[in-house]
Amino acid sequence: MSFGVDTGMGCLRDASVIPALAALGDDYDECERTFDVVYEHECAAIDVGPEANCVAFLSGWGDGAYPVWVVPHADGDVVCFVADMLILDGVTA
Template identity: 35%
Template sequence: MDAGTGCFYDASAENAFPGTQDEEGAVWAAMESVGHGPDVFMAQGEGGHNLAGFTSGWGDGAYPTWIGRAADGNVACFLTDFFVIPHSAEADAPAS
């Protein structure tokens, strides 16, 4: 997706959202339903798959994501750094 938008979905859902590359289908319909802004959206794909989408910080790019697991090993959360808060070294650096 080239819209400053990120998403989480399971690898088994890779083909569950046809038309996404052509700016069509369930993902684009869900994204357009929330308009412009930092809203989160859910898209339902084929085969019962879901996708959680959201605006992606400063725009397109690659962002590191960590997966948190509960004591039983099940996925409990995701944490993605969108680089919108300066790291301490950047915040402490003198202004140029």
């Protein structure tokens, strides 16, 4: 499994924040401020409402596909989510 990046930026969020993020996207100035924070600090928590947020970050090597692993609990809930941004590719310990 992987996720695609077409802007050099990714984000982690719950599906419940999609409507709030869509509304944020309608405000061009707010989007630009958010992108500026991410580009300046390499990541940013985006507050999109009560108990709803997401974390946006620069992707390791820009546009492309990045591998993802999701580990479910026995009851089906997700207990771990790992996105490999490929920044350590070829690094040995």
